[in-house]
Amino acid sequence: MRIAIGGFIHETNTFAPAPTVFEDFGDWLGNGIPVGKEIFERTPKTIALRGVSARARDDGHELVPLIHAPASPANKLTEDCFERISAMLIERIGDPTRLDGVILDLHGAMVAKHHSDADAEILRRVRSHVGPNVPVVASLDLHGNVTPEMITIADGLVGYRTYPHVDMYQTGERAYELFLALKSDAPPKARGFRSIPFLMPIHRQTTMNSPCSELYASLARHEAECGDGAKLSFMMGFTLADVNQCRPSLYGFGADQQKLDRALDAMLEEILDCEAEFHAALPSADEAVAEALRQPEGVTVLADVQDNAGGGGTSDTIWVLESLLKAKAKDAVVGLMFDPEAAKAAHAAGLGADIEIPLGGKGMPGHAPLVRSFRVAGLHDGVFRLKGPMMAGSDQNLGKMAWLVCDGVGVVVTSVRTWYVERESFAITGAVPEEHRIVSVKSTNHYRADFTELSSRIIELGAPGAVTLDPSKLSYKNLQPGTRLYGTGPAFQPAKV
Known part of the structure; x- marks a missing residue:
């Protein structure tokens, strides 16, 4: 098969003092955005893109390298920045009739000046370019503020399961496995999404300690119970984004809708049972x-x-x-x-x-x-x-x-x-x-x-x-009304005009 592969990654802190501009994107050595074959030479060896490319090459497939554009977190991408990099990504895809699929390395919490759900917009543009019959799959950071639109546009999304992120490469492998399932004789059509009604302070999200270590172990068990190559993801969200989709979430893709729904519902209950552990207290x-x-x-x-x-x-x-x-x-x-x-x-x-x-x-x-x-x-x-x-x-x-x-x-x-x-x-x-x-x-x-x-x-x-890190101290304006600002904490209500 012929598979396009690339990335456009940003975790946007809408409360940060500086905007994100085109020049902020590039490789780890400060040499600008890797393009084409450079993405296999100038990107860290442990990222999701490397997991995808290694597995695809082992299976004998041809890779079409696009771009790989990460930047350190800061405030919203300027319109010029988002449009230039998006155009670079789409242009490199080229003729979609010569492609069997697209696998992207995204974040899930990107916000542009003119697109609050910027990751969905990237997926939308890729989908518009390749059409409905070319599978589009993406790996995501577990801090992604994922939306139902992203689940609808993409054919598959797979999130990290560790924080610190020591499974980026493995997440790329899992995204590739989901892509292979989509290209099989019986592609999985079931998908599901659950929104979690409280924010998780970022310092409480480490998967090296409770409760997250147990929750991600449970996620793996529920995924196995779904069978048939199902992929489940638990996104703890990025609280520093004042956007409507700023919430943790659960989502999954698989072959059996009933099994998928049962797994997501059971996982949601386990997370809600741990809500009080996602507190915001810190010493001076x-x-x-x-x-x-x-x-x-x-x-x-x-x-x-x-x-x-x-x-x-x-x-x-x-x-x-x-x-x-x-x-x-x-x-x-x-x-x-x-x-x-x-x-x-x-x-x-x-x-x-x-x-x-x-x-x-x-x-x-x-x-x-x-x-x-x-x-x-x-x-x-x-x-x-x-x-x-x-x-x-x-x-x-x-x-x-x-x-x-x-x-x-x-x-x-x-x-x-x-x-x-x-x-x-x-x-x-x-x-x-x-x-x-x-x-x-x-x-x-x-x-x-x-x-x-x-x-x-x-x-x-x-x-x-x-x-x-205490969301109750942030001046949100755009959260979903009723979102609890931390575990068992006060609920957000928009100011009356």
């Missing part, structure tokens, strides 16, 4: 630091969950760093701090130099930098190889990086705002996490994939940032 930075200092030997990880670039955060708030200094903490390191000016100053001064700089605090309105004298303890510039469970074997380039130290507290500074933290991102500058008593990461959950193994304990904290 000062409280978390005090708790960390009370801990015995071992490494304590402080998760600065609201300054996560992976959710649209600026990744440059200084609250945890300031709290550690105020508490006279020793042997601590904070990262990754996005501050190109500080990194440039450190490289200009050189290893071992002392520099007084305004560090961080530049991206969020009302914030201010921390002005201190820092010693340049480590430097790095350019590409390095990732080693953690999510992206092992892939290269990353965060530009000029520096490990700066003040009164025993270090901070790893980068020149690129990045959405994922793993140990190598620290260690490449010399700030080896295992050698510190306290490690603070600007990440909501992805850090767990690589940091849990080294830590004696993890303390999540709620310092101010662009990734507000």
Whole structure:
């Protein structure tokens, strides 16, 4: 068969300070959007697209490479951005009469200035181009705010089942399996969708802990009970999108509608039974630091969950760093701090130099930098190889990086705002996490994939940032009325005009 494959991926935080523009999209090394055969050379080896391509090639099929366009989370895509990339994707598909199918790597929570349900719009345009008889399948992030329209337009959608996302490649394989079923002599026609009536704060979504570890295990059992190659997905949603479809959901595709409906209904009941566990409480930075200092030997990880670039955060708030200094903490390191000016100053001064700089605090309105004298303890510039469970074997380039130290507290500074933290991102500058008593990461959950193994304990904290994890503190206007803002929390009602 001849299969078109590509991706257009964005997790849109409509509360973030900056819009998303065309130049924000590109590969991990900052070299623009991979096009054609480049998508097999310039994309991380662990993503869904790689799972699809490996299986398809093993089966002897011809792949038609389109584009692969990811960008770090930020506010809505500009109209120009969305239209340009969508046009690139459609143009590369070419003559649909020469295709047997299309498999896409999407997110599920993209919002454009002129399309609130941007993933549905991408699927709609692909469907319009290829017609009703060419199967269209997509892999999705489990933070997708999926809509009934997406389920109707696509022939199949398959979501991640892990957060941190260590099953991206496997999700691509599952999407490919669903595509093969659609091309069989008895293609599955059943599909179903269930909307979940409460929001799930993102820091409560990790599948490494309860309740999500048990819920996803249950999802796999229900899928197996459906038989006949059915694929079920549980999307926990992305709460930082003020759109009507901002809700968790369940959906599935299979051969037997009754079995599919029973499985989705049973899974929905199990999720509702766990609702109270999706609470929003978080300690302050000062409280978390005090708790960390009370801990015995071992490494304590402080998760600065609201300054996560992976959710649209600026990744440059200084609250945890300031709290550690105020508490006279020793042997601590904070990262990754996005501050190109500080990194440039450190490289200009050189290893071992002392520099007084305004560090961080530049991206969020009302914030201010921390002005201190820092010693340049480590430097790095350019590409390095990732080693953690999510992206092992892939290269990353965060530009000029520096490990700066003040009164025993270090901070790893980068020149690129990045959405994922793993140990190598620290260690490449010399700030080896295992050698510190306290490690603070600007990440909501992805850090767990690589940091849990080294830590004696993890303390999540709620310092101010662009990734507000308590949905009741967000100024929504467009949610579905009656949506509970967290587990057993207050229900959203639109303001009266």
